[in-house]
Amino acid sequence: MTAHGLIRTDLALEAREALLKEARREVAGIETSGRTTAHTRVTRVKVTSEAGARRLGKPPGTYITIEAPELRQGSRVVASEVAEVLTAELGALAGLPEKAGILVIGLGNWNATPDALGPRVVDSVMVTRHLFEYAPQELKGGLRSVAALAPGVLGLTGIETEEIVKGVVQHIRPDLVVAIDALAARSLERVCTTVQLSDSGIHPGSGVGNKRLGLTAESLGTRVIAVGVPTVVHATTLASDALDLMLGTLSRADGGGAKLAEAFTPAERQKLVRELLPDHWEDLFITPKEIDALIADTARVLASGLNAALHPRVTAAEGERYLQ
Known part of the structure; x- marks a missing residue:
């Protein structure tokens, strides 16, 4: 989590906005670009130096933010567009060969609604690793080997998330780990309307101030892409x-x-x-009263986009039909 004064956020975009306001100019080592679609705004923040990482409070890497303010209104058109944009951005960021193996990790506590996004997404991910183990070759066309796991949190299992995930990674040896987590935002308007992708890994629980071991390429020995959606804001903000x-x-x-x-x-x-x-x-976080419905809707959007991004011949629309 990044803190600029009272700015507490997991979003690199918000950290950059706070840094620009503070520095009043672009900061060396931080590159920004963007594009728009009918209902989304996509911003790419690339941290290219250690100096830029220290100023931003984020590790070097690429941070892609997809903003869709209308997503909380329940529009299927907007949800479908966000899923398609997520598919395109995740596919480009991952750059996976057709026969790659992927492990999807749903971080968070399934007993706490604002923290249940990761497990909810895992429930709807198209898992196919078992098919690759036993199915004939002709049934595998257009799919990659995907496994999924919701490891829970330290308070439920007594085991650090990083220890669980590392054990699974060492056994199945995926080419990529995709970690899904709930985040903390600076702005209430970005709660459940914004998706952040990052290739720098993730630290479970950092959004609410918990110091947990990280899921990174260094700790797991394989590439890690984090996908997060803010579900809470800090009361002080x-x-x-x-x-x-x-x-x-x-x-x-x-x-x-x-x-x-x-x-x-x-x-x-x-x-x-x-x-x-x-x-x-200091320990108080705020979430919308309709968070149950927002988590359910957001999980569907993420799962739809992930299913299409991870399987070469699955479109976002087909990924959504899989959920029905």
Whole structure:
């Protein structure tokens, strides 16, 4: 998780926005490009140096963010488009040969709805490794060998996620691990409307401040692509936003209000929020009241896109029909 002042986020895009606001210019070692479709905006943030990684608070690598503000409205058209964009971006990022083997890991706690995205996606992934073990060659056309696992969390199993995944990787030796996880965002508008892909690995639980062992190419000995969707925001970010709105209103007022607003520097605003908020707010995260439905819908979108990206002859539409 990245922290710029009170900015707490797992999204490289939000970390870059905060860094630009702070530095007021582009930062060396961080490259950005983007494109748009009818209902999505795709932004690619590439961290190319250790200096850029330190400034951004993210390891070197490529971070692709797919934003679709209308996704939370339940539109099937938007959901299908997001799945298609995810298929294209994940396919390009992975660059897999046709006979590659993939292990999909659904991170998170299936007993806690905001953290259940990974296990929900795994439930709908087209697993085919058993077919490659026993089926004749003519039945394998257009499919890759895909296995899937939801290892749970340390509090449920007593075993670090990295230890479980590493044991499975050493046994089945996949060419790629795709790790699905719930993230924390800076902006409430990005909750369940944004998908982030990254080739730098992932640290389970980092979004809510838990220090867990990471799933990376170095720790697992194979390539790792992380796919995440923010499902929560930190309470302090909302309090900070409320203070900014109040000071913005005062700055437009006549007389003493404008002077009061001008007196608060960014550092003083952060200090005020920390002083006003109770200590236990450090562990408080907020999620929408309809998170049950949002997790179900988001899991379907991710599974549809993954099924098409991982299997050469499966389209996003066919991947979605598999779920029905």
